[in-house]
Amino acid sequence: MTRTILDVHILHTVPPSNINRDDSGSPKTAIYGGVRRARVSSQSWKRAVRLAFRRTLDDSQLGERTKRIGEAIAARIADLDPELKDKASALAAEVLKASGLVKKEAAAKKEAAKKGKESAQSGDIESTYLLFLSHRQQENLARAAIEAERAGAKLDTKQLQKLADTDHSIDIAMFGRMLADVPDLNVDAAVQVAHALSVHAVDNEFDYYTAVDDRKHDNQETGAGMIGTVEFNSSTLYRYAAIDVDRLHDTLGDAAATQQAVEAFLRAFTTSMPSGKRNTFANGTRPDAVLVQLRDTQPINLIGAFEEPVQERQFGDRSGVVAAAAEKLAEHAGDIEQAYGDPAVATWVTHVGSRTAALAPLGEVMPLPELVSAVGTRVADRLGGTPA
Structure with missing residues (x-):
């Protein structure tokens, strides 16, 4: 059976920054x-993608991952039927x-209820782990x-679970969902995201900084109000993600929705x-x-292009690693294709300026x-749908 897989390879230069920290506050490394x-961890970039979805997708196409699920459902009940507020x-x-x-209920919620804290007075139930709905x-x-309350009927577990297993959002379909208490409602992720590596x-490196106390300055006092350090680095990252379009289509159940999801992911990622x-x-x-x-x-994944780290090189009157990285990526892509006889069905390229021009021959620019x-x-064509 023919599959439809999309590989997304990105070269991305980031100036001095600390966009993803470890438990000690240092930039993550490997x-x-x-x-x-x-x-930069895959979880960190997936979170950034989910936030970016909010700029291009309607709220009805997205999901929410929270322990405060009772609060979310209660708010919807109150909006749909104010008499039941x-x-x-x-x-x-x-x-x-x-x-x-x-x-x-979440342990913290139970503890709050025992102590009679105000946070427990609302009665909003919380889960013990993040629920993605x-x-x-x-x-x-x-x-x-609401319907059960109005009809005085008993809630049907099977029907409720069916409601939780249909109308999946784009982000759930892409990144998956695991429900420990109801494994039948798990959703297999259609997107793989690699950790970005330089x-x-x-x-x-460390930035030593000081902050001046404005009132000390007014009173002609010397010395900083505080001092500290922040750790950072700068790098050209190789970023990679893969979309299993068929799995995405299976979860969303519609070719047009799948096309929209793919386009939204490409823009956001x-x-x-x-x-x-x-x-x-300001990175x-x-x-x-x-x-x-x-x-x-x-x-x-073409990370093998960089197993031997790129060295800074001179290019005319300038130096850097981006041009060399583009050359190595293009060369490795060709080597993989030749060695395994597994060419891409189609390739598209967006590149900035002449430094990454080595990638242009790989596909349509x-x-x-x-x-x-x-x-x-x-x-859409491969799914047999009408392009949106």
Whole structure:
């Protein structure tokens, strides 16, 4: 059976920054090819993508991941039927427990209830772990609670679980969902996101800073009000993600919705940036190059191009690593194709300036908006749908 896989390869230069920190506040790193590399976790970039979705997708197409699920359902009950506002929290708790989505309240919530804290007075039930439900699923559960209350009927567990397993949002379909208490409602992720790694070796640096007390200055006093350090690095990252279009289509159940999801992901993954320390470093940049390959076999991560770290090189009167990285990526893509006889069905390229021109021969070169549209049209064609 022919598959539809989209590989997304990105070269992205980030100036001094700390966009993804470890537990000590240091920029995350990893050893690859025998040297330390800058690293941005896949979870961090997936979060950035989900936030970017809010700029281009309707609220009804998205989901919410929260422990405060009772609060979310109760708010919808109150909006749908204002007469039930005072009972909304209790009805939300009933529908969540009847569905099996919440079997035990969060420990913190129970403790608050024991102590009679105000936070417990609302009656909003909380789950023990983050629940990922689409906004449409939340509304469907709220409507079921209202209908049962108005009819004086008992809530049907199977029906409620069906409501929680239909109308999946784009972000749930892409990144998956695991419900420990109701594994039948798990959703397999259609998108794989790799940890971003620098194509070259990196050493973290420290910025020593001081903050001046304004009133000390007025009183002719010397010395800083506080001193500290913040750790940072700068790097050219190789970023990779793969979309299993067929799995995405299975979850969303509609070719047009799948096309829209693919296009939304390409825009969001390409242009998003994790938000760590952004006010300190103002590190918002756009990628140097984007390479999208359509395959009919399996995803292929091309990080092997950088197992031997890129060295800074002279290019005329300038130096840097971006041009060398583009050359290595293009060369490795060709080597993989030749060695395994597994060429991409189609390739699209967006690149900035001459430094990344080495990638141009790999596919059709076009600006990002046109690339997104071209990929979406091709996806719709392969799914047998009408391009949106």
